[in-house]
Amino acid sequence: MPPTHPAPAVPALPDRAPDLAHPFPFAPAHGYDPPRLLAVAPPPEPEGFDAFWRARYAAARAVDPDPVVGPAEGERDGVRLHPVTYASTGGVRTGGWLALPVGGRPARYGFVIGHGYGGRGSAAPDLPLPLPDAAALLPCVRGMGERGRRPGVPDTADAHVLHGIDDRDGYVIGGCVDDLWCAASALLRLVPELAAPGAARLGYAGESLGGGLGALALPWDERFGAARLTVPTFGHHPLRLTLPCTGSGEAVRAHHARHPEVTEVLAHYDAATAATRLRTPTLVAPALFDPAVPPPGQFAVRNALAGPRTPRVLSAGHFTHRGEQAERAALDALGRRFFARWLGA
Incomplete structure (x- = not known):
């Protein structure tokens, strides 16, 4: 669908990272000023990257999501929230929330909303949705969040990110990607108007x-x-492995120090390499300062995007600071204009 709105205006990139007081034994900007961040290129890619992901996607699309919706748990921000479970790959059944427009109105737009490594609690916090009159599935990927926990899969970030890391096909991150694809299948099954011709x-x-x-x-x-x-993670693993952080990447760094052979597995899960194939219009918001996800990895994803790109740079990610609420409000407003443009609102 062609865009029906002009491209959102974005502010100029700051000339340096913010000087924020912090308690960490490393600099969360890692010595990268904005020009250096903009120069971060994607890492070398492994042989068979495309074939690996196309095969995973085909397997996920072959799954019958068999979604089951429970009674409404309440209404807020213009939607009615229901508990939902659905099937994913490997016999996994995970859960989350289904958000539907209040009053039984048909949905004009549909969203899958991913979550961070904090998971999702019982309040389903990722609301309001980016556009009005929208439905959404807010999944808890396998092992994470109140409705994603399952036996044998750790539910803390440091352990979860290492689960299956020595096996390219069994790494939990691949299963989590499958869960997003299957969430889309479940949403389209549950809200058929989203799959109608012309939707x-x-x-x-x-x-x-x-x-x-x-x-x-x-x-x-x-x-x-x-x-x-x-503030996307998993960008440029070779660089991430050299940068200390407080997030799940630190567990990966420690594991890699003992088992350097995992480099081959990580190469197949590099978000910057994937971004070189990403032609979907993308609003990307990396941060200049981030103790949990090193900014060079975030910018590697931003810089590699192959399709229309709307960039918005945050002063800091995963860190409370003065001006954070205003930055987030501006990002949300930009997001509404962005989705309105590309989804035809």
């Missing part, structure tokens, strides 16, 4: 873990027409 394609929004998973998922899935990736 707008789906939107995706994800932050941190959800941003990295989105970058890995979206290049292969034609059902999505626009995406927002905020």
Whole structure:
């Protein structure tokens, strides 16, 4: 669907990272000023990257999502929230929330909303949705969040990110990407007007873990027409392995120090490599200062995007600071204009 709105205006990139007081034994900007961040290129890609992800996508699309919706749990921000479970790959059944327009109105837009490594609690916090009159599935990927926990899969970030990391095909991050694809299948099954001829394609929004998973998922899935990736993780693993952080990447760094052979597995899960294939219009919001997800990896994703790109740079990610609420409000407003443009609102 062609855009019906002008491209959103974005502010100029600051000339340096913010000077924020912090308690960390490393600099969360890692010595990268904005020009150096803009120069971060994607890493060398492994042989068979495309074939690996196309095969995963085909397997996920072959799954019958068999969604089951429970009674409404309440209304807020213009939607009615229901618990939902659905089937994913490997016999996994995970859950989340289904958001539907209040009053039984038909949905004009559909979203899959990814979450960060904090998971999702019982309040389903990722509301309001980016556009009015929208439906959404807010999944908890396998192992994470109140409705994603399952036996044998760790539910803390440091352990979860290492689960299956020595096996390219069994790494939990691949399963989490599958869960996003199957969430889209479940949403289209539950809200059939979203799959009707002429309906707008789906939107995706994800932050941190959800941003990295989105970058890995979206290049292969034609059902999505626009995406927002905020402080995305998993970008440029070779560089990330050299940068200390407080997030899940630190567990990966420690594991890699003992088992350097995981480099080959990580190469197949690099969000920056995937972004070189991502032609879906994308609002990307990396941060200049971030103790949890090193900014060079975030910018590697931003710089590699192959399709229409709307960039918005945040002063800091995963860090409370003065001006954070205003920055987030501006990003949300930009996101509404962005999705309105590319999804035809």
